Amino acid sequence: MVQLSMAKAITAGLTAAMARNEKVVTIGQDIGRLGGVFRITDGLQERFGARRVMDSPLAEAGIVGTALGMAQRGYVPVCEIQFDGFVFPAFDQIINQASRLRFRSQGQVTAPIVIRLPYGGNVGSIEHHGESPEAYFTPTPGLRIFTPSTPADAYELIQQAIESPDPVIVLEPKRLYHSLKGEVDLDAPPSGELDRARVVRLGTEVTLIGYGPMVSTLLNAAKVLADEGHSAEVVDLRSIAPVDWATVEASARKTGRVVVAHEAPRTSGVGAELAARIQERCFFALEAPVLRVAGLDMPYPPSRVETDYVPSVDKVLQTVDRALAY
Amino acid sequence: MTATNAWTPRIVGDGSEHRDDVPDGAATDGIETVQLLDTDATLLRHPSYSPQLSLDQVREAYRTMFLARRLDAEGTNLQRQGQLALWAPAIGQEAAQIGAISALRATDMVYPSYRELSMAMHRGLDPLAVFQIMRGITHATWDVAATHFGLFAFVVGAQTLQATGYAMGVTMDGADEVVLVCLGDGATSEGHVNEALNFAAVFNAPVIFLVQNNQYAISVPTAGQFRGAPAARAAGFGMPGVRVDGNDLFAVNAVVAEAAERARSGGGPTLVEAMTYRIGAHTTADDPTRYRSREEEQLWAGRDPLARTERWLREQGTPDEYFAALGAEADVLAADVRARVLALAPEPITGLYEHVLAEPSAALVEEREQLERYLADLEGR
Numbered sequence: 001m002v003q004l005s006m007a008k009a010i011t012a013g014l015t016a017a018m019a020r021n022e023k024v025v026t027i028g029q030d031i032g033r034l035g036g037v038f039r040i041t042d043g044l045q046e047r048f049g050a051r052r053v054m055d056s057p058l059a060e061a062g063i064v065g066t067a068l069g070m071a072q073r074g075y076v077p078v079c080e081i082q083f084d085g086f087v088f089p090a091f092d093q094i095i096n097q098a099s100r101l102r103f104r105s106q107g108q109v110t111a112p113i114v115i116r117l118p119y120g121g122n123v124g125s126i127e128h129h130g131e132s133p134e135a136y137f138t139p140t141p142g143l144r145i146f147t148p149s150t151p152a153d154a155y156e157l158i159q160q161a162i163e164s165p166d167p168v169i170v171l172e173p174k175r176l177y178h179s180l181k182g183e184v185d186l187d188a189p190p191s192g193e194l195d196r197a198r199v200v201r202l203g204t205e206v207t208l209i210g211y212g213p214m215v216s217t218l219l220n221a222a223k224v225l226a227d228e229g230h231s232a233e234v235v236d237l238r239s240i241a242p243v244d245w246a247t248v249e250a251s252a253r254k255t256g257r258v259v260v261a262h263e264a265p266r267t268s269g270v271g272a273e274l275a276a277r278i279q280e281r282c283f284f285a286l287e288a289p290v291l292r293v294a295g296l297d298m299p300y301p302p303s304r305v306e307t308d309y310v311p312s313v314d315k316v317l318q319t320v321d322r323a324l325a326y
Numbered sequence: 327m328t329a330t331n332a333w334t335p336r337i338v339g340d341g342s343e344h345r346d347d348v349p350d351g352a353a354t355d356g357i358e359t360v361q362l363l364d365t366d367a368t369l370l371r372h373p374s375y376s377p378q379l380s381l382d383q384v385r386e387a388y389r390t391m392f393l394a395r396r397l398d399a400e401g402t403n404l405q406r407q408g409q410l411a412l413w414a415p416a417i418g419q420e421a422a423q424i425g426a427i428s429a430l431r432a433t434d435m436v437y438p439s440y441r442e443l444s445m446a447m448h449r450g451l452d453p454l455a456v457f458q459i460m461r462g463i464t465h466a467t468w469d470v471a472a473t474h475f476g477l478f479a480f481v482v483g484a485q486t487l488q489a490t491g492y493a494m495g496v497t498m499d500g501a502d503e504v505v506l507v508c509l510g511d512g513a514t515s516e517g518h519v520n521e522a523l524n525f526a527a528v529f530n531a532p533v534i535f536l537v538q539n540n541q542y543a544i545s546v547p548t549a550g551q552f553r554g555a556p557a558a559r560a561a562g563f564g565m566p567g568v569r570v571d572g573n574d575l576f577a578v579n580a581v582v583a584e585a586a587e588r589a590r591s592g593g594g595p596t597l598v599e600a601m602t603y604r605i606g607a608h609t610t611a612d613d614p615t616r617y618r619s620r621e622e623e624q625l626w627a628g629r630d631p632l633a634r635t636e637r638w639l640r641e642q643g644t645p646d647e648y649f650a651a652l653g654a655e656a657d658v659l660a661a662d663v664r665a666r667v668l669a670l671a672p673e674p675i676t677g678l679y680e681h682v683l684a685e686p687s688a689a690l691v692e693e694r695e696q697l698e699r700y701l702a703d704l705e706g707r
Contacts (some may be wrong), residue, residue: 069491104465242687
């Protein structure tokens with residue numbers, strides 16, 4: 001066990017995957033000598049060479065599109081998109097190409113690529129650097145979307161993403177890159193369970209469901225609730241496409257109350273799908289409607305007011321109070 | 327890439343006297359159009375390129391072009407009879423396609439657009455695979471690994487990036503292969519294509535961009551598509567750009583052969599702009615009479631690649647029997663494909679779940695089971 005930041009844990013996971021399989025390559029902007037704007041690929045080019053750690057021209061569709069071509073040649077490319085707000089030029093290559101190559105070719109052509117995408121707000125940056133674009137991707141059949149909440153999870157998920165025969169977007173909670181440290185077992189092999197949610201805190205009265213950067217907010221809310229005499233269970237989805245419905249439903253049935261949290265806008269977000277499914281499947285077990293705590297239905301705001309946009313512990317608690325009041 | 331020439335070239339002039347015989351658009355922008363066989367089926371001398379195809383190879387190329395054209399007509403007929411959802415004819419572009427692909431090795435990957443029926447046939451694909459797409463039976467399903475012929479691409483230009491990435495992989499492997507990607511004049515306006523050209527140049531990828539400039543992107547002529555011709559733009563990306571008479575089998579073949587040789591020896595990408603003409607409609611949903619003139623169509627009919635190649639073959643002594651036998655072969659093939667198209671029925675939709683993910687998620691399994699129950703209930707009523 002070592003103590004690592006989330007950033008260093010992802011670097012360690014990438015390094016392990018590249019050391020294990022020489023077909024794993026990385027491509028992105030400034031990922032070579034600089035080590036990426038967040039330094040996630042720090043040292044990789046030095047260790048694995050410029051052939052496997054490629055600085056690309058500044059073009060996101062080019063990064064993902066050429067990665068798809070390399071995948072068709074037998075490589076396992078890991079793309080780095082610099083920031084959440086810059087992923088959209090690659091949208092066609094992700095949605096129209098990567099996600100459906102297997103389907104349209106009936107398995108003849110596959111797209112085992114990984115797209116690493118730093119996401120999420122409260123980082124004090126300028127426009128287009130604090131976005132949570134996951135809901136543009138989650139409805140797309142054929143894509144897997146992982147997002148870790150701890151360094152240990154990040155170490156595991158990045159390796160699982162690379163091993164997956166499907167195209168995977170790894171949403172990396174960038175505000176946790178350097179702020180969140182945790183124990184990582186570098187010898188632990190990836191568990192192989194691709195889309196398993198994790199109950200990260202047991203409770204009985206209400207289930208708080210989140211992913212990525214929201215999980216620590218939910219855990220903090222659960223601690224406050226415990227101080228107030230309420231028992232909250234916290235579920236970390238880890239995979240938001242597909243969702244581990246068995247774990248979600250089991251917790252919803254157990255507590256009868258569910259609050260879902262994400263930073264992306266409320267409308268048509270991941271929380272909408274969770275609420276719909278839970279009420280479809282667990283109706284008679286519910287004591288309250290499934291409630292959502294989400295980003296606001298406005299474009300991401302200037303950073304001086306972003307703390308009023310990103311769901312806070314207080315906002316989660318206020319919503320939990322509503323759920324408990326039913 | 328030299329082939330044994332079993333025939334005696336009848337070469338006249340130095341090529342310079344044929345500048346008035348270049349496709350429209352070429353004469354005005356000062357870019358040379360490489361031509362080796364003029365519209366009178368006379369072989370020309372060119373300072374940089376010479377015919378690379380033997381008489382037998384020309385016969386084989388002509389055969390594929392002829393059969394493809396016959397099936398192409400069958401495709402339009404079948405659509406008109408309500409048997410296909412759509413057909414995208416390639417009539418007029420056969421020399422651009424076959425000239426290019428016959429300059430490659432069978433192991434060189436080809437990324438088609440969606441109009442490359444003749445190329446698919448050249449690579450040994452059962453042409454039924456294309457008809458399946460157009461009948462709504464499959465999307466684009468064939469053995470890419472075995473044929474080195476990529477999937478049809480309907481999002482214009484998106485395939486150019488994948489071809490470039492594949493070629494980058496060829497370089498990483500140190501393999502003796504090149505990649506050819508097909509696109510049209512309209513596609514050159516797409517961002518993906520411009521990114522692909524740039525990546526190809528930066529990574530020195532062994533990829534040939536074959537722009538079949540058929541003068542129209544559906545209804546918009548090239549004058550409304552770009553002011554800098556694709557062949558000229560190549561220089562801006564840092565790669566050679568060559569314009570070639572796309573209805574000249576010999577010229578397309580020679581130009582692509584040279585590009586392939588350059589790519590194979592580490593010289594990187596080339597853009598080849600093949601000047602041709604879409605004799606038919608964009609697709610069966612199109613009506614070219616709304617946007618182009620009869621005179622223009624007749625002008626290009628005089629440059630028809632099949633007629634030109636046939637004339638040359640006849641002048642080389644290819645007997646009537648060859649053409650008669652080919653006509654009979656085409657009729658048999660067309661009847662066979664037609665019969666098989668009519669028999670094509672879709673597989674149940676439930677089977678498609680198998681290819682959404684490598685291993686279906688629990689939610690997918692459940693949805694499939696629900697659908698199967700629903701369909702069984704319907705059946706039972």
